[in-house]
Amino acid sequence: MLTVYVIRHGETEANKNGVFQGHLDVPLSKAGYKQAEEVAKALKDVRFDAVYSSDLSRAYETAKAIMKYQDCCLIRDTRLREVNGGKLQGLTNSEIGERFPEFQKAFSEHRYTARRPGGESFADLDERVQRAMEDFLSWNKDKPGSTICVVSHGGAIRGILKLAEPDPDFSRGVVGNCSISVLQHDGTAWKLLKVGESGHLACSEA
DSSP states (O other): OEEEEEEEOOOOHHHHHTBOOTTOOOOOOHHHHHHHHHHHHHTTTSOOSEEEEOSSHHHHHHHHHHHTTOOSEEEEOGGGSOOOOGGGTTOBHHHHHHHOHHHHHHHHHOTTTOOOTTSOOHHHHHHHHHHHHHHHHHHTTTSTTEEEEEEEOHHHHHHHHTTTSOOTTOTTOOOOTTOEEEEEEOSSOEEEEEEEEOTTOTTTTO
């Protein structure tokens, strides 16, 4: 049995302002650092065998806050990055609509497979993060009862949760900053135990 705690990074100014970050390396905001400390405290009594994090600073800084209360290795994995937005990165939704109307049309018709100019589709993202999760499962298979932590991004986490519950209509939405989701693998299949819990956050609406 492998238990996986999946944490979204803390808030950034880009999150607050509706800017598409993708692979841009945007730092945590002041509120984001506070959220990272709050989720770290919420998890301090959980003993992780490993913590895996996106290498982008907003996720990695969140992971480092969690590590203050852990005694295990912290491993950066580029496969846990957010979807690569290509030319759309750094733009708001309205700016994307103005500058890339062809993509907006394709995205409205084929949300899952429409590839961002110079970047990825959600299908590409899901394949990438799910491959990482299968590796994490393999790497920890010889440790019965292992518990690991994965620190990633909103779109990437949606792809991770699909391992347990496919969501072709995107009805689940994106989990909040520094929320906690939990999956388990019983040796045969993934099971979803918790999605986007944020009660540990003093400002859970951020």
